[in-house]
Every structure is written in structure tokens, then in C-alpha cells.
Amino acid sequence: MVVVMQPGATQHQVDAVVAHIEARGGAAFVxxxxxxxxxxxxxxxDICFExxxxxxxxxxxxxRVTAPYKLVSAEASGxxxxxxxxxxxxxxxxxxxTFTLIAGPPALVSGDQAVEAxxxxxxAGASVLRGATYRPRLAPPSPPGMDESDLRTLAEIGRATGLPILVEVVDPADVETVAGYADMLHVGSVNMQNLPLLDQVGRCGRPVLLTRGTHATVEEWLLAAEYIAERGNLDIVLxxxxxxxxxxxxxxxLDIGAVPRVQRLSHLPVIVDPSTGAHELVVPLARAAIAAGADGLLVDVHPDPDSVLVDGRCPVAGAVLRELASVLRHLPPLMGRALADARRS
Structure with missing residues (x-):
């Protein structure tokens, strides 16, 4: 069961609802x-409804919500x-x-690269800038990761470009630091079921982008989102x-059928990452995502794609990026969506 509060509900009213539930032996997650x-x-x-x-x-x-992921279920919201x-x-x-492009490099070596990316x-039409991962990836060779000075640089670039920034975090101990600079935190596919990390991003007060694990079912993905929501954060993008x-x-x-399926099961926004390891597939998969009803894209962009040393990524630039930009100008309006612009929102 879920209780949907009115938009103007006060903290006192929320606390009263929680106290009423707990007094009858129930557990409440706000x-x-x-x-x-x-x-x-x-x-x-039955007792809850009484x-x-x-x-x-x-x-x-x-x-009354029958899904095991109650807070993020489509049944919980009209x-x-x-x-x-x-x-x-x-x-x-x-x-x-709207249709939102999140774009930026999967790895950074210098501040100049960050500015150019x-x-x-x-x-290309991005309204959110993706920053590099905060720690090295598992597969060598890996970039050295980011430290706090890199986060400050990204935050400055975000302010200069007028774009909010997304930064991946992999260590629960880093969440508070990253949240101090980033506007949105990214939980990558390898960490989708990292419960200590999900616990911390659920409490950090920042929106969270949760990527589906490569071996995860749709239900497991939504249950991971539910774990974040139970910690108090409902600003989750899948x-x-x-x-x-x-x-x-x-x-x-790419499981493109997961997009409409999740949109039937959950009220959360769903975006697509078409960077599956082949440059030539990025634009066709982006078209498929738009046509399937996705709410946005996460795309790797880098001024020197051949120099990027991150496993499984395929950043785009040049002709591919220009083609993607053209697709974003023309295709989302045909689906009844306007390309999001952070600088005019």
C-alpha cells in the first residue's frame, strides 16, 4: 500500500501519517x-486499510499496490x-x-579535454553534462579516475556552459563528496545491486541515474530503484x-523493449545508453530509443575518441555526433516531445 500526500503537505502531516501507520504495527517508508x-x-x-x-x-x-516495488510502481502515481x-x-x-540528452566523456585526462567535451x-543539444567516472573501472587499462579537484573543474565547466553535471560514483564513501559538486549521481551497471552504495545515494539529496545491470531482469532493476526510494529519494531516472x-x-x-515495459510498470523516467561498443550503432540505436518512447539518451562524447581507455565504451565525435544532433532536432518532435534545454528551463 502507498499513501500519496498532497503537493502542499507539511512535514507535520507526513510525520502524523507515519506515526499512525507505525502505531498499528506497520512499517512506513517516506x-x-x-x-x-x-x-x-x-x-x-487489511489492517493498513482499516x-x-x-x-x-x-x-x-x-x-493498494500489488507490485513488490511499491514506491516506484506505476500504481503509486496517477x-x-x-x-x-x-x-x-x-x-x-x-x-x-521532453527529450533530454545527457552527454560527455566516459574518461577525462585534462581540464582542456573537459572543456572541449x-x-x-x-x-549536440545536451542539457546535462556527463562527467568522467570518479574511480577506475574494473577492466584494465583504466583511466586514473577523478579526485576532488577534477570535481571542482567539472562544476566550474557546468556553470560556464549553463549545464548541470552528472557524475558516476562507485564507492559509498565518496557519495557525500561527489554530491557536493554534482547535480546528479550516476550508479553504473556494475553497481546496480551494490546495496551500501544505493543506501547512500538514496540519502544524498541529489537525483540519481540508475543503470540496469547487464545480467539484471527488469524486476531486479526496479527493486534496486525501490531500495533508493525507501531511503527517501524519489528523484530517480532509470x-x-x-x-x-x-x-x-x-x-x-540493447534491450529496447525494456523501455515501454518499464514505463508500464513504473512512473520513473527511462533513458537509453546506446554506447554498446560500436560507433556505427550509436545513431541507429538512438533513433530506436526515441521511437520506443524513451525520455532521453546518455551518450559518450569525447574530442579524441580513439584515445579513450574505458572498457566497452564508444564515445562519438565528428560526423557521428553531427548526425546524432540532427536526429535530436527532428525526431523527438515527431513523438510529441521537445528537446530539453537546461538554459531555458
């Missing part, structure tokens, strides 16, 4: 998004969610009605990045 607060209820369903929570001040509606990334002066929406991303197959031609096979 999760806050930009526009709504939802209280998930675990316990005897509480008559719908009559309490600040409560909009009480719903409409699909929009997640806003960044401060008010450069805020990018991710959700229905940001310029390329913005020119990212479909492909699943592991036996075909060595690509690092992952």
Missing part, C-alpha cells in the same frame, strides 16, 4: 520527489514523473513531454544500457 511525497506501507494489508488514512490531513489518496536536474538557473527536466555536448549476450561484436545488446 520518499520525496520534486512534486510529490509518497509513504510506502509494509505490513498486513487505518482510514485517506481522511488524514495532507493525504491525497491511498492505493502520472509519470518528471525529475529535475540542477539548480533553478540551469535546471533540466527528464520525463514525459562540454562544448561538443552542448552543440537507464537501459543493454544486457550481456554471447555475441562478441558488441559489449552489450
Amino acid at each position: 520518499s520525496r520527489g520534486v512534486r510529490r511525497t509518497i509513504v510506502g506501507v509494509v505490513g498486513d494489508t 487505518l482510514d488514512l485517506s481522511r488524514m490531513p495532507g493525504v491525497a489518496t491511498v492505493l 502520472e509519470r514523473s518528471v525529475v529535475h536536474v540542477g539548480p533553478p538557473d540551469r535546471r533540466a527536466p527528464i520525463g514525459p513531454g 562540454a562544448r561538443l555536448a552542448a552543440a 537507464c537501459e544500457a543493454g544486457v550481456r549476450t554471447f555475441d562478441p561484436a558488441v559489449s552489450r545488446a
